[in-house]
Amino acid sequence: MDQGKKASIALLAVIAGLTAIAGCRWLYGLPLGVDSTVYRAGALAVLRGQPLYDPLLALDPESALELPFTYPPSAALLFLPLALFPAQLVWLLFAVGTVLALWSVLRRFSGTRPVLLLVLLAVLEPVWRSIGLGQVNALLMALVVWDVLPSRDRRYGGVLIGLAAAVKLTPLIFIPHLFLTGRRADGFRALAAFSGASAIGALVLPGDSARYWTSAVVDNRNAGSVGWVGNQSLHGMLARFGVTSMAWYAALAALCLLLGALLVREFHRRGDPRAALLVTAGCALLVSPISWTHHWIWVVALAGYLAGRRAAPAGAAAVFTGLATASVPGGGHRELSWSPIQMVLGNAYVLAALAAGAVLTVRLLIRPGGRDRTSRDRLSAKH
Template identity: 50%
Template sequence: MKWSKELRANPVPVVVGGAMTVLAVVALVWWISDTPLGIDSAVYRAGGFAVLRGESLYSPLRALPGWALDLPFTYPPFAGLLFTSLTALPTQLCWGLLALAAAPSLYFALRPFAARTHLPVLLVGAFALQPVWQTIGLGQVNLVLMAAVVADMFLLRDSRFRGIAIGIVAAIKLIPLIFIVHFLVVRRFADAARALAVFIGVTAFAMAVLPGDSLRYWTSAILNAHFAATKGWVGNQSWQAFVARTMPDGTAATVVIVAFSALFAALAMWLVHRLHRVGDDRAALLVTAGCSLLLSPISWTHHWVWVVPALGLLAARGRRGGAVAIAVLFTGWTVAVVPGGGGAERDWTFVEAVVGNAYLIVLVAAGLACHLRFFKMYNGLYGTTNTKNDVNL
């Protein structure tokens, strides 16, 4: 009876456990029936096999299953070393392993941002968001990496181990290097040094184990031709993608990309600094995460998992209507209803452009609103300069 009362009082374990159970059953059924599942996790597994067999990570992957698209391995060599662990499992169970991590990762990513009473609803609702269900369906690592960053920032706030997880995450997927810059902006110099040292250390280790792949990655494979060919696709919601969809290639487009990227970065880091000064470290982290999505050459829709803690923070601060509206926007319909692929994005009407760039537009609008809110708060127009709405761990 006692445990049933506890579950009624805190249904989060039921939500997390239920999601893990369902995904585990899917993985087992798909494995037994030999049904294709998890294109990206299949690429990870094939990369692990390439490392074990002495094949190049950045040549066509021979261990891809027959049903998989001929996708390249795009991660740094250190990730290839980690993915050797997946070679012990069939393709579908590799997907299942990453899928099982989804619900716990969502919980750890949400907990510092959301009110406790909102957590069950937010966890259930998160599975309806395109970045989440697409990450799970593809067998991607986005949720795990986000949870590691959030845990490093908040659960290890005063620990001498803070920064280690971010260094490892950055070595798996380079874009999280921006969180080392975040440490510098908020004057956590020891944490930044620790994260950078870990990143350099594990990258050097990968270079020692895989010298050929490391040389190829850092000199050519990092500028992947697959990314260049698909940069303007609607599924890419970065600033570079926006420019690729709206301007012809050339010097003018490059100038716009570089100039506005520098402007966005400067404004974002200024905002991070000011938010940290007033004690709003949760909003500051979300600003950095949003900046990473904006500045990355490729921000596929499944990379936008940071919308989940953002919704948690909005709900916790009483902006439930805004949270619901953004959640509806991020269910994936905006990408589905506009023409996409084969350069169709360049012929969008104005309405199609607004809908097709919705993720990016929401991010920029949120950044502007955050600046406005800060200025109002800083000038005494918002009511207070502290952050009483901030959610305690």
């Protein structure tokens, strides 16, 4: 049996399993998918003329815990089709979409048996938690990857990044990535796509748009959770160390972005666009005020990139299984009383990303030179 048939069978088996879960939960009226429920509730709020940024009346308190809608109004419009389906089916759509998106990303980052690698990566916390929550992050990651690492021509390059940013603002960081790598036309298209989607949101939902862009976008309703162990960002790590000054956070974020830009330019110059993309994704996760552990879904692309490189994938898997962060007390500000060892374990995602950035910076400094032909040729062979 060839690899294509094996891949199809494996994907169909996964989809069948997810469908069975959703069907059973629907038959018994059990909640499923916390985040996908929020997306659906946002769509219902639009259809019912209810405010997006007040408590969502369509939420099931048993499953969603009164979570707010934190996305721009354009996202609510894109989520409108979800209102047609029960919550369990909406979860199924996002769960299946996540699996297919991860498979697609692995195909661009690893040329060796992406389905087998995807099955092995199911042990990673960002993967199983994203599927369990019904998260949209894997789909947004796939849009960015398809745009930055196209398999065909770039006639409409940048549009997918703009649409991803219209759902969640974090992908905006990939617009500077396009400019840094010399794709100015794609960068302007991304800006146009994002601006166009935002303008449509303002026309259809003027009140919600005004509230989002003037207050909700900076309303730190997660302030009490910034220092929670689940927030694996620079801001979260500083809060766990008891550093509340925004100046420290701003300085570290600026330094991270500066070094990240230099690494992106250098990897692009050496002909390794995948590494450049991973650097930008890592910077986005580090500098974002809130980066929940499931936001680190980019570890799947990293594992694909590292596949076949001795112990590197195993090391990444050891960090991102979530065992380290689960081994320390969290919540109720208990993070402030961590021991030094607990500080290392509880900040595992952040420290791993910072360590990787430091290693890359040192290696590029001590090995200046030409293009990375091995990486370039590998990429060319696959695309």
